Amino acid sequence: MTRVATTRAWALRALTLAFFAALMYFGWRYARTIAWQDVRQALAATPAHTLVLAGAMTAFSHAVYSSFDLLGRAYTGHRLRTVQVLGITFISYAFNLNLGSLVGGIALRLRLYTRLGLSTLTAMRVFSLSIVTNWLGFLVLAGGVFLLASTGHAWPLSGPTLRWLGLLALALAGAYIALCLRTRRRRLRLFRYALRLPGPGLVALQLALSCAHWACTGSVLYILLQLRVDYLSVLGVLLVAAVAGVLTHIPAGLGVLEAVFLSLLSDTVPTPVLLAALLAYRAIYYLVPFALAAALYGVIEVRRARATQVRSA
Numbered sequence: 001m002t003r004v005a006t007t008r009a010w011a012l013r014a015l016t017l018a019f020f021a022a023l024m025y026f027g028w029r030y031a032r033t034i035a036w037q038d039v040r041q042a043l044a045a046t047p048a049h050t051l052v053l054a055g056a057m058t059a060f061s062h063a064v065y066s067s068f069d070l071l072g073r074a075y076t077g078h079r080l081r082t083v084q085v086l087g088i089t090f091i092s093y094a095f096n097l098n099l100g101s102l103v104g105g106i107a108l109r110l111r112l113y114t115r116l117g118l119s120t121l122t123a124m125r126v127f128s129l130s131i132v133t134n135w136l137g138f139l140v141l142a143g144g145v146f147l148l149a150s151t152g153h154a155w156p157l158s159g160p161t162l163r164w165l166g167l168l169a170l171a172l173a174g175a176y177i178a179l180c181l182r183t184r185r186r187r188l189r190l191f192r193y194a195l196r197l198p199g200p201g202l203v204a205l206q207l208a209l210s211c212a213h214w215a216c217t218g219s220v221l222y223i224l225l226q227l228r229v230d231y232l233s234v235l236g237v238l239l240v241a242a243v244a245g246v247l248t249h250i251p252a253g254l255g256v257l258e259a260v261f262l263s264l265l266s267d268t269v270p271t272p273v274l275l276a277a278l279l280a281y282r283a284i285y286y287l288v289p290f291a292l293a294a295a296l297y298g299v300i301e302v303r304r305a306r307a308t309q310v311r312s313a
Contacts, residue, residue: 042276046224051280054223058285061216064209066090068133071205072126075198078118087296088112089130094293097286105131108297115304129198129206136173137210138239143170145236177203214239220285224277228269237264 066089073085088109095104106127113123146166180197198206218235225234241260258278265274 039272039275039279042270042272043279046226046276046280050223050226051284054220054280054284055288057216057220057223058289061213061220061285062090062093062289064213064216065093065134067209068130068213069126071133071198071202071209072129074202075129075196076122076125078122078126080113080116080118084116087300088116090289091293091297094289095297098290112300132176133206133210134213135210136176136206137212137214138242139169139173140207141211141214141235142239143167143173145232145239148232149236177207217285221277221281224280224284225269225274226277228273229265233265233268237261240264 063086066086069085069089070082073080091112092104092109095108097104109127110120110123113126114120118126143166146162146169149162149166180203181200215235218231218238221238222229222231222234237260241257244260245256258275261274261278262271269277
């Protein structure tokens, strides 16, 4: 690594740490002004059927995301069973949400796949297609929401900037789709690497599954807010928060999600009600699946350890 690259890397880390520190500081100052008793009361007042419905939508969202790696199986041609692929993706996604992409999205996924006999290259190809699938739907939905917001839809942000962001998002998604549909032999050479692009059927499934995943995720918060804000506004703010979380590299977007929602929706929803919905969202969408994924991963490790003991006996 050159001196310039090293300096740039350290500068990026410093900026990230500075942003995180500022976020924590302002979050702490803001937290001191919140009437937490009102937040607890708002959380306690959330109807049971609302929590059940949000939980069901969470389960559907995680199930849809877990199917992303089934597309990777079709893309790479590996022969792992469907239940194995769904289990690995569910565990990786839950760990990814709570501990960050390096732990859940990459390291754990590679560990689980290679233990089942996949090569590192094949596992990385599955992971790469999953990432592309996830962001393809994000771009399409973000483009649509931002364009609607810029043309008069009641959203916290509006104007020409949103219109251009929406067009840019749709253009990026369209460029990927066009590349996959129009490139002969499904091959794309990037520097020294030759990439095999998915065909029309796989691209259609990528788009459908990813849009469904993001739409369901937005529905969880929409349900927990008990319809106080229109669905497109909730989805749009969630998409903005997702980008902010990625840019800050903070595991689980801790504090970032809350900051974005508070800054964009606090004029529409009372702060205690909004924070209560976000806390419930954290518990239902992040912590409950993480507990299930951790238990499932523990079972896998115990079974592997026992099988190793039997073979060595």
